[in-house]
Every structure is written in C-alpha cells, then in structure tokens.
Amino acid sequence: MRVGLFVTCLVDLVRPSVGFAALELLEAAGCDVTVPATQTCCGQPGYNSGDREAAKALARKVIAEFEGFDYVVAPSGSCSGTIKTHYPHLFDDDRGMRERAERLAAKTYELTDFLASVAKLARVPGRFDGTVTYHDSCAGLREMGVKAQPRALLAKVPGLAVKEMATPEQCCGFGGTFSVKFGEVSAAIADRKCDDVEASGADALVLGDVGCMLNIEGRLRRRGNRKTKVLHVAEVLAGRDGRSE
Amino acid sequence: MQVQSMHFKARASEALADATLQANLHKFGSAGLAALRARAVVEYGAAEFEQLRDAAASIRDRGLDNLPALLERFEREATRRGATVLYARTGTEIRDLVLEIAARHGLKKAVKSKSMLSEEAALNDALQGAGVEPIETDLGEYIIQLAEEPPSHIIAPAVHKSKDEVSDLFVKFHATERKTDIPALTREAREVLRSHFLSADLGISGANFLIAETGTGAIVTNEGNGRMVTTLPRVHVSITGIEKVIPTLEDFATLMRVLTRSATGQPISNYVSVFTGPKGAGDADGPEHMYFILVDNGRTGLLGGEMQEMLRCIRCGACMNHCPVYKTVGGHSYGWVYPGPMGSVLTPSYVGLEKALDLPHAATLCNQCGVVCPVKIPLPDLLRTLREKQVDRGLRPPIERLALRAWAWAAQRPTVYALGTKFAARFLRMLGGGDRMVSHLPFAGGWTDGREFPSGPGRTFRELYAARKKR
Numbered sequence: 225m226r227v228g229l230f231v232t233c234l235v236d237l238v239r240p241s242v243g244f245a246a247l248e249l250l251e252a253a254g255c256d257v258t259v260p261a262t263q264t265c266c267g268q269p270g271y272n273s274g275d276r277e278a279a280k281a282l283a284r285k286v287i288a289e290f291e292g293f294d295y296v297v298a299p300s301g302s303c304s305g306t307i308k309t310h311y312p313h314l315f316d317d318d319r320g321m322r323e324r325a326e327r328l329a330a331k332t333y334e335l336t337d338f339l340a341s342v343a344k345l346a347r348v349p350g351r352f353d354g355t356v357t358y359h360d361s362c363a364g365l366r367e368m369g370v371k372a373q374p375r376a377l378l379a380k381v382p383g384l385a386v387k388e389m390a391t392p393e394q395c396c397g398f399g400g401t402f403s404v405k406f407g408e409v410s411a412a413i414a415d416r417k418c419d420d421v422e423a424s425g426a427d428a429l430v431l432g433d434v435g436c437m438l439n440i441e442g443r444l445r446r447r448g449n450r451k452t453k454v455l456h457v458a459e460v461l462a463g464r465d466g467r468s469e
Numbered sequence: 470m471q472v473q474s475m476h477f478k479a480r481a482s483e484a485l486a487d488a489t490l491q492a493n494l495h496k497f498g499s500a501g502l503a504a505l506r507a508r509a510v511v512e513y514g515a516a517e518f519e520q521l522r523d524a525a526a527s528i529r530d531r532g533l534d535n536l537p538a539l540l541e542r543f544e545r546e547a548t549r550r551g552a553t554v555l556y557a558r559t560g561t562e563i564r565d566l567v568l569e570i571a572a573r574h575g576l577k578k579a580v581k582s583k584s585m586l587s588e589e590a591a592l593n594d595a596l597q598g599a600g601v602e603p604i605e606t607d608l609g610e611y612i613i614q615l616a617e618e619p620p621s622h623i624i625a626p627a628v629h630k631s632k633d634e635v636s637d638l639f640v641k642f643h644a645t646e647r648k649t650d651i652p653a654l655t656r657e658a659r660e661v662l663r664s665h666f667l668s669a670d671l672g673i674s675g676a677n678f679l680i681a682e683t684g685t686g687a688i689v690t691n692e693g694n695g696r697m698v699t700t701l702p703r704v705h706v707s708i709t710g711i712e713k714v715i716p717t718l719e720d721f722a723t724l725m726r727v728l729t730r731s732a733t734g735q736p737i738s739n740y741v742s743v744f745t746g747p748k749g750a751g752d753a754d755g756p757e758h759m760y761f762i763l764v765d766n767g768r769t770g771l772l773g774g775e776m777q778e779m780l781r782c783i784r785c786g787a788c789m790n791h792c793p794v795y796k797t798v799g800g801h802s803y804g805w806v807y808p809g810p811m812g813s814v815l816t817p818s819y820v821g822l823e824k825a826l827d828l829p830h831a832a833t834l835c836n837q838c839g840v841v842c843p844v845k846i847p848l849p850d851l852l853r854t855l856r857e858k859q860v861d862r863g864l865r866p867p868i869e870r871l872a873l874r875a876w877a878w879a880a881q882r883p884t885v886y887a888l889g890t891k892f893a894a895r896f897l898r899m900l901g902g903g904d905r906m907v908s909h910l911p912f913a914g915g916w917t918d919g920r921e922f923p924s925g926p927g928r929t930f931r932e933l934y935a936a937r938k939k940r
Binding site: 231233235236237238239240241243244259261262263264265267269270271272273274275276278281282285362363366367393394395397398399400401402403404405406407408409410411412413414416437438439441442443445446467 | 478481482485498793794797798830831832833834835836837839840853855856857858859860861865869873874876877879880881883886890893894897904905906913914915916917918919920921922923924925926928929930931933934935
C-alpha cells in the first residue's frame with residue numbers, strides 16, 4: 225500500500241511529533257509511506273474565509289502532489305475532511321478537475337479511520353499508564369465519520385483506560401480563524417470543554433486534530449491546569465509524549 | 470425591528486460578562502431542548518428519523534420549486550372558503566395592511582400568538598401608535614413584552630430569563646404577591662391573559678404552514694393561546710412568509726412529525742390549530758373575518774439562487790439549541806429577529822450583507838446545526854457562501870484580505886513557505902519560553918486574551934524530517 229502522508233500545516237508548524245507518530249503508525253501497519261516534500265496546506269483557511277480562489281489554487285496543488293498514491297492519510301479530521309468533502313465542490317464548473325478531485329477524495333482518510341478500517345493495524349507500538357478522555361473533533365466526527373475508530377485503537381494501548389467526558393461531541397470553540405476573530409467567544413466555548421474534560425477526571429485529553437488541541441490546551445493552561453496532559457491520538461498510539469521530536 | 474447585527478462582537482462581549490444570563494444559558498445548554506430532541510429521535514428510531522428528514526426536505530423543495538403555482542392555489546382555496554389573502558412586500562407593507570384592517574373593522578385590542586414576522590415588521594409599535602393595544606399571549610412572548618425586550622429564541626423567546634427575573638416582572642406589572650414556583654407564575658399569567666382573550670377584537674397569529682390544497686393555515690402551540698387567538702376575536706389576521714406554503718395536508722402531517730420532535734422533543738405539540746376561512750353558518754365559534762397576509766420581505770431574493778435551501782426552514786430552533794456559539798452568547802447578540810445559525814444566514818440575506826458582516830463568521834462551522842436540521846439545510850455551507858459573497862463584494866477588512874493573500878501566495882510556493890514557517894516556528898518557540906506557552910501573540914491577541922498558545926519545539930516537521938532522512 226503506497227500511502228502519501230499529508231502532515232498538515234499545523235503539525236508542521238507547532239506539533240511535529242504528531243507527524244512522526246503518524247509515520248511510525250502507518251509503517252507499523254505495513255504501509256509504504258511517502259511524505260511529499262512540497263506539501264504546505266490543504267487550503268481550508270482560505271476556503272472558510274470566503275477566498276474560493278485561494279482554496280482552489282491550493283486544492284490543485286494538493287491534488288497534483290497526492291493523486292499518484294493508493295491512499296492519502298492525514299492526522300486530522302479537519303484537513304482530510306476538506307479534501308474528501310469539499311474539494312470536489314470547489315470544481316463544480318470544471319469537469320476535469322472535479323473528476324480528479326473526486327478520485328482523490330475517494331482515497332483520502334483520517335489517520336485513525338485508515339489504521340482501523342483499511343490498514344487494520346493489529347498491535348500498536350505505544351504504552352500509556354493512566355486514563356484518557358477522547359474529544360470528538362467536529363470535522364472528524366461529522367464529515368469523516370470518526371468516532372469508534374480512535375476508541376478501538378486506544379483500547380489496544382497497554383495500560384490505558386478511556387473515561388468518557390459528558391459531551392465529547394460538543395465543539396471546543398476552535399473554528400479556525402473564528403478563534404482569533406471572536407477570541408472571547410471562542411475561549412468561553414473552550415472553557416465549557418475544559419470543565420467537561422476536568423470533570424471526567426482523566427489524566428489526559430486525547431483528540432485527533434491539532435487545531436482543537438491548541439485551543440483546549442491553551443485554555444486549560446490559562447485556567448491554571450498544568451496537570452491534564454493534552455495529546456494527539458497518534459502520539460498516544462505511537463508512544464510519544466508530544467515533546468519527543 | 471432595527472438591525473443591530475453590526476454590533477455582534479460588542480453584544481456578545483456584554484452577554485459573556487452578564488453572570489445571570491450566563492447562568493440561564495448554561496442551564497438551557499446542559500438540560501435544554503437539545504437533550505429532549507435527542508431522546509425523541511431515539512424513541513422514534515434514529516434510522517427512521519433520518520428518512521423522515523429526507524422526506525421533509527423534499528416536501529419543502531417541492532414547495533419552493535413550485536412556489537408561484539402553490540401560492541395561487543392557496544389563494545384560490547382560501548378565498549373560496551371566505552378568507553381574504555393579501556400580500557406584503559416589506560415590513561412596512563405588513564404594518565400598513567394590519568392597520569388598515571384594524572381601521573376598517575374599528576378594532577382596539579389585539580391578542581397575538583407567536584409570530585416572528587410581526588417582529589420583522591415591528592408590528593407592536595405600529596399597533597400601539599395607531600391606538601390598538603397589542604397583547605402577546607405566548608407565555609414567553611408575554612414575559613419579554615413586559616420586559617420590553619425582543620425574543621432571544623424563535624420558539625422559546627424568554628429562554629434568557631430566569632424564574633426570579635420573571636417573578637420580578639410579574640410583581641411589577643400585575644401588582645400581586647411575589648410567586649416563586651413555576652405553576653403559580655403560570656397560573657397568574659393565565660388569569661391575566663384570560664381577560665385579554667375575552668376582551669380582544671383582533672387576533673394576530675403567524676402560521677407554521679400554509680396548506681395549498683385546502684387554503685388552510687396551521688399553527689403549533691403548547692399553551693393553547695394560539696387557538697384562543699384564532700377563534701375568539703371577531704377578526705383574525707394570520708401573517709406568514711410566502712415560503713411556508715406546502716402542497717397537501719398529507720405533507721403537513723409529515724412535516725409535523727419532524728417539526729415538534731426537532732423543536733422540543735415532543736411527538737406532537739399540545740395544540741395543533743388549523744384554520745380554514747372565517748366562522749361558517751353552522752359553526753359554534755371562529756372569527757367573522759379572516760385575513761392571510763403573505764409576506765416576501767426578502768424571501769424571493771433567495772429563490773432560485775445558491776441560498777434557496779435556507780427557505781426550507783420550518784422554524785424549529787434546533788440549530789440554535791445545538792449551536793456552541795448561540796449557547797454561549799444567547800440570542801440577543803445576533804441583533805435582529807432570528808438568532809443562531811439560521812439567523813446568521815437569514816439576517817444578511819434579508820437585511821443586506823453589509824449590515825451583518827460578523828454573522829456569517831460568528832460560527833465554528835462545527836455542523837452540529839446541519840446534522841440536526843429537520844429539513845437538512847446545509848447551514849455551514851450557506852454561511853461559507855455568504856463569506857465568499859463578502860469577499861467578492863470587497864466587504865472584508867483590508868488587513869484580513871492582505872493576510873489571506875500573503876498566506877495563499879506563500880502556501881503555493883513550497884520554498885518560500887518552508888522559509889516562512891522555519892522563522893515562525895523559531896519565533897513562537899522564543900515567545901513560548903520554558904513551558905512552551907505563548908501568553909501574548911502579536912497580531913493574534915484575540916487568541917491569547919483568553920488562552921495560552923502552545924508554541925511547539927521551534928523546528929518544523931519539514932526540517933526535522935529532512936534532518937532525520939540525512940542521518
């Protein structure tokens with residue numbers, strides 16, 4: 225299986241350990257992984273800001289970089305969701321591009337979905353001694369159908385137990401540029417998520433999107449919580465603590 | 470109603486600072502209508518409910534695709550049964566028509582059941598000005614009429630008020646002993662409203678649906694006030710949007726199954742009132758005169774365009790009940806008649822893109838609204854389309870446009886991008902200090918006013934990966 229790893233721009237900039245974790249997991253699942261060196265961003269910031277032309281330009285770039293692989297995998301429901309559910313509509317008026325976008329969409333996966341449903345990863349390299357609570361990031365959940373897959377994989381991690389929070393499907397308030405444009409509202413929404421995370425009593429919050437991680441961890445720390453770890457699901461599965469690059 | 474949507478940010482900020490409002494919203498968010506809907510869907514069967522949503526969406530689409538023909542059919546059938554059908558293009562025309570009717574029949578007191586169109590038209594002020602006393606009879610609407618506030622939710626207009634705040638209002642306006650339990654408060658309101666029902670000569674209602682094949686209007690209430698309003702006074706005026714017309718009674722039954730479950734989790738509301746023409750020869754009750762005012766007020770502007778799906782809306786409120794932003798800042802922050810996700814699409818569409826620049830952006834695009842919408846309106850997609858329209862019309866701030874252009878330019882050039890992120894990663898790491906947490910981000914204070922920004926290790930994945938490959 226030739227897999228193109230779409231690292232995502234946030235992982236590249238602030239959380240490289242997620243990229244390495246994804247790479248290790250895919251290789252552990254027996255995939256032949258390539259990380260195209262020219263990749264940058266899927267274009268979602270432009271798309272969600274109303275700049276359709278910028279989004280189309282970046283979509284063309286991603287399609288050209290990744291269409292040669294059997295699968296495209298991203299450690300993010302949000303970025304994989306952009307490729308899978310939104311790219312084809314960007315080219316409603318361009319039949320050739322639309323078909324290429326649809327072909328790419330059909331083989332694009334969120335990491336845990338790919339590991340659980342396609343690669344059927346049997347054993348995970350990681351170990352975690354403690355309890356974790358899982359936040360269902362919106363795009364992963366509602367665009368990519370990611371819900372059972374990360375939990376099934378976490379169940380394979382020795383020493384780990386999942387303690388569900390009350391409303392894991394409730395948005396954390398990140399919303400991309402929303403988090404800066406409406407920072408006050410965004411932080412207030414994140415506050416409720418933090419209440420929920422803390423009430424679960426788990427040692428770590430685990431989730432599958434770096435945007436939401438930055439938001440929730442940023443709010444937890446500002447509230448003075450230094451205790452609850454915030455980890456990407458790939459890091460936990462690969463046995464990384466988020467600082468090991 | 471005056472459009473205040475340009476002030477979303479300031480109003481949201483006030484809402485966040487209001488401890489009473491926050492407590493009320495929190496209660497609504499944790500134990501409110503969303504939980505009731507979830508239970509109702511499970512009871513109905515999740516898969517069956519999905520089929521029902523498909524059926525409901527397609528009924529609404531059929532209605533909208535044949536709107537002119539359906540309206541003609543409705544008018545013909547309603548007229549045949551003795552009602553008068555009038556059309557209003559704007560809020561002003563609604564007011565003029567209602568005042569004309571009041572003058573023609575010499576009407577002095579109006580009891581009203583919930584009507585969001587009456588809010589669009591600021592009808593109460595106009596009635597008062599013309600010497601017709603308007604009394605809201607939906608309990609929530611009655612409460613906010615006393616408080617002189619607009620509704621903050623389309624089906625639970627006083628959801629932002631606590632029981633104590635209602636007690637205070639009743640003491641002030643009813644001059645009675647203070648009551649603290651909800652049944653006693655409700656009984657007091659019923660007693661006050663009863664005398665208004667009996668003395669009113671005009672009843673004003675909305676209509677949840679107009680049924681073309683019979684010329685019928687239908688409203689859904691839980692308090693029975695709708696039935697009083699539509700049967701007791703000698704003149705009944707039903708005001709509703711032209712998009713509310715549906716083909717048949719059978720369609721009405723299907724939409725009802727999905728409407729009340731989505732709104733309050735009820736299999737059916739306590740009252741479903743259907744009204745077809747005025748009191749007939751053998752009828753025991755009903756108004757002597759009956760009018761339908763069918764309103765455009767911006768709706769035809771959405772027909773046949775990329776925003777048409779919004780016109781499917783059946784006003785259940787599920788989108789706001791599930792919206793993280795609405796549940797945090799409340800309905801008044803949105804600044805016009807309709808709050809939450811549906812309001813953020815409708816307000817700019819009806820009153821003008823430039824009068825509500827913040828609203829399409831005041832959403833995380835989490836799509837919780839889209840997955841619960843009973844008629845499957847793709848609300849996040851419509852919000853995004855409005856964002857695109859803002860860019861196309863040059864309505865975004867220059868600094869935002871510049872930043873986006875610079876980002877898009879660099880992101881298409883891997884070498885430039887790699888260099889930019891290399892410096893950005895180091896800069897963030899430097900700001901982050903020992904605990905790798907940035908407490909103040911230049912150019913993105915919106916983030917760090919309420920949160921830290923986890924800085925990362927100071928090297929991009931790209932750099933670390935290249936170094937690793939060399940080894």
